[in-house]
Amino acid sequence: ARPIVVDVDTGTDDALALLYAVGCTDLDLRAVTCVAGNAGLEQVVENTLRVLEAAGAGDVPVAAGATKPLIERMRPEGQFHGADGLAGVELAPTSRTVADQPATELLHAAITGASEPVTLVSLAPMTNVAMLLTLHPDVADHLERLVFMGGSASVGNVTALAEFNVWQDPEAATCVVESGLPVTMYGLDVFNRLVIEQEVADRWTRSDHPAVRAAGELLHRRGTRAAGFEQDYVGVLGDAGALLVLTHPELFTTEHLPVRVNLEGLGRGQTIVDRRPHAQDQQALDRDPWPVLEVALDADLAAAAQAFVD
Ligand code: BDR
Numbered sequence: 186a187r188p189i190v191v192d193v194d195t196g197t198d199d200a201l202a203l204l205y206a207v208g209c210t211d212l213d214l215r216a217v218t219c220v221a222g223n224a225g226l227e228q229v230v231e232n233t234l235r236v237l238e239a240a241g242a243g244d245v246p247v248a249a250g251a252t253k254p255l256i257e258r259m260r261p262e263g264q265f266h267g268a269d270g271l272a273g274v275e276l277a278p279t280s281r282t283v284a285d286q287p288a289t290e291l292l293h294a295a296i297t298g299a300s301e302p303v304t305l306v307s308l309a310p311m312t313n314v315a316m317l318l319t320l321h322p323d324v325a326d327h328l329e330r331l332v333f334m335g336g337s338a339s340v341g342n343v344t345a346l347a348e349f350n351v352w353q354d355p356e357a358a359t360c361v362v363e364s365g366l367p368v369t370m371y372g373l374d375v376f377n378r379l380v381i382e383q384e385v386a387d388r389w390t391r392s393d394h395p396a397v398r399a400a401g402e403l404l405h406r407r408g409t410r411a412a413g414f415e416q417d418y419v420g421v422l423g424d425a426g427a428l429l430v431l432t433h434p435e436l437f438t439t440e441h442l443p444v445r446v447n448l449e450g451l452g453r454g455q456t457i458v459d460r461r462p463h464a465q466d467q468q469a470l471d472r473d474p475w476p477v478l479e480v481a482l483d484a485d486l487a488a489a490a491q492a493f494v495d
């Protein structure tokens with residue numbers, strides 16, 4: 186199984202991603218770190234511990250990281266995920282506790298202590314990840330690659346141009362995009378279209394298995410909330426798609442494209458993806474060529490959804 190460490194801002198869809206990370210035998214979840222985003226840090230930590238409990242995870246260490254972005258003030262995303270981050274889904278309390286060490290130190294230890302290269306997955310504003318890369322540049326030698334849910338080669342969600350995770354901490358996203366590491370971007374281009382049928386969610390809510398029931402309730406609640414104000418998001422699976430890119434790469438269409446984070450004005454927080462024909466050749470002529478990322482642009486959506494369900 187592929188060793189992974191995951192940074193989350195749990196979040197209904199981070200929760201679904203964690204359930205998948207624990208449940209999928211192709212993934213070996215080595216550590217989870219928390220950052221403020223969909224909710225405040227304390228709530229994110231509590232949600233994460235409870236989700237791991239529901240998932241039946243072994244003793245996966247959890248650490249807390251940044252309470253706010255590098256520069257911006259905190260602007261939590263309460264609208265879609267609710268004040269508790271889980272849209273009111275109540276998960277059983279757990280005796281699991283958060284590690285004493287900060288997120289950057291847990292990530293560093295988990296990544297450099299592994300006997301094989303580790304994949305770092307970010308499903309949240311990239312504050313913790315940017316701090317890790319800055320404080321501990323030696324992780325670069327131990328990473329298989331970095332995959333992040335965030336950005337878009339087309340529309341935004343929190344603004345016309347910007348996706349939430351990048352918009353919340355654009356400087357952190359810049360650190361990641363410009364890191365020189367192999368980076369895969371799973372943005373809104375596929376994220377917005379990968380949906381789970383509501384009847385599957387409803388069936389799961391009646392399951393005896395705590396992980397399946399939790400997944401059903403989370404999907405059901407995401408669906409009903411979206412139906413209330415953002416009809417286009419009904420059934421959208423969300424962050425777990427970034428893990429499906431790892432477990433089922435054959436189902437995704439990706440391209441290597443120049444990407445930069447827009448830090449200015451109305452476009453702040455946008456990922457600008459250079460989709461000109463021969464963009465890399467065009468960029469090579471430039472004195473300041475943009476970093477090239479692997480960008481997920483399309484997927485066999487039905488098969489990807491089925492892979493999550495399976
Ligand atoms: C991202 O923002 C959060 O609402 C979700 O958890 C996801 O990571 C989508 O823009």
Ligand code: CA
Nearest residue numbers: 196199308309
């Ligand atoms: Ca998230």
